[in-house]
């Protein structure tokens with residue numbers, strides 16, 4: 419069995435294998451990426467194993483070096499993001515609490531109005 423196919427070296431999408439039959443006794447394998455449309459394979463490459471090996475040997479995109487200043491800034495931004503996410507959750511909780519309180523006041527107000535109307539009706543009799 420051939421080795422496992424690595425994802426696209428350019429975008430990381432899942433790679434796909436296709437077969438072509440240019441001649442009745444020849445099968446050509448091609449491995450490509452449906453996202454960025456790069457491919458590898460064709461005539462001159464013996465079989466699926468060889469195409470797979472070549473595809474898997476493609477250079478992986480390198481992760482750019484980050485300067486210490488940039489790394490420091492990124493850490494600060496991540497900390498700030500975490501702080502703001504926490505505040506957001508806290509404020510959301512407070513807003514829900516305020517909403518519940520407002521609903522309670524509304525219910526009490528409606529009850530008071532009903533009571534008043536009932537008393538008014540009694541007095542008018």
Ligand SMILES: [Zn+2]
Nearest residue numbers: 426429451454
């Ligand atoms: Zn790709």
